Amino acid sequence: MNALWGHLGEWLLWPAWGWALYVAWSRARIHTMKALTVIDGDTFEMLSRNGKRYRIRLKDCDCPEIGQPMGEEIRAVVHGLIHGKWVQVTLFGRDRYHRHIGSVRLPDNRNLCSVLLKEGLAYPLPGRIGWSSLGARLSRKGVWGVWFRKAPWQASTRRKGLWGWVARRRAASKRRKSRR
Numbered sequence: 001m002n003a004l005w006g007h008l009g010e011w012l013l014w015p016a017w018g019w020a021l022y023v024a025w026s027r028a029r030i031h032t033m034k035a036l037t038v039i040d041g042d043t044f045e046m047l048s049r050n051g052k053r054y055r056i057r058l059k060d061c062d063c064p065e066i067g068q069p070m071g072e073e074i075r076a077v078v079h080g081l082i083h084g085k086w087v088q089v090t091l092f093g094r095d096r097y098h099r100h101i102g103s104v105r106l107p108d109n110r111n112l113c114s115v116l117l118k119e120g121l122a123y124p125l126p127g128r129i130g131w132s133s134l135g136a137r138l139s140r141k142g143v144w145g146v147w148f149r150k151a152p153w154q155a156s157t158r159r160k161g162l163w164g165w166v167a168r169r170r171a172a173s174k175r176r177k178s179r180r
Contacts, residue, residue, distance in 0.1 A: 029091045035082040038068050041074035041122060043080065043099065046089060059092060059100040061113040061122035062132075069146045075119045081106060081115070120144050 033054065034042055035055035041063025046054045063078075064071040088105040104112040116122035117132035120142025123128025137144045 015023075028039075031089050031091065032086055033089045034086050035084065038079040038083060039062075040071060041078050041116065046079070046087075054089075055099045056089060056092075056102045056104070057095055057097075058122075059101050059103045060125060060128060062125055063116065063122045070143055072143075074116075077111075077119075077121060078116070081112065087112075087164060096180055101175055107155050123125075 031048050031054075033056075034054070035044055036047050037045040037046065042058040042061060044056050046056050048054065063074050066072060066075065071136050082104065084175075085107055087107060090103045090105075092101045092103070106115070107114055113122065114132045117124060117130055118136060120133065120136030120139075122133070123143060124133055133144075136142055
């Protein structure tokens with residue numbers, strides 16, 4: 001009976017897996033785009049062949065922001081890699097800031113996110129295994145060698161909870177006193 005149920009279970013699950021893979025791949029759209037502006041290491045403005053502008057955010061990695069350590073250097077490296085070049089972009093959807101989430105393939109057929117992770121110029125997103133960044137972590141290259149580093153998602157300047165509320169109230173009262 002177990003052997004029969006095992007085969008029956010496999011037979012029943014295959015259509016579900018196939019449907020899930022079909023839906024995931026059907027939502028991904030592949031475009032050829034030209035990089036216009038590099039905003040920071042993982043966000044850029046692109047121009048499609050039909051003249052439409054897209055703001056793209058890399059899907060699998062997170063680079064330091066401009067005000068954080070190494071933010072400007074990483075932006076310059078990404079600028080050198082993609083600015084003014086035609087690249088393949090696979091779009092997967094949008095994020096909460098209405099940017100398109102995408103994966104960028106360079107003209108030499110390398111994935112931009114993998115290049116950044118291997119060179120130590122980006123962090124893998126939380127919850128994802130960054131095997132590409134393992135060598136950079138062990139050799140302390142790029143963001144992994146910075147003495148005082150916080151991942152971009154941890155470096156929020158706004159404190160949350162009760163103590164954040166207290167800090168904001170104190171800052172507001174100091175501003176009011178300085179105006180008098």
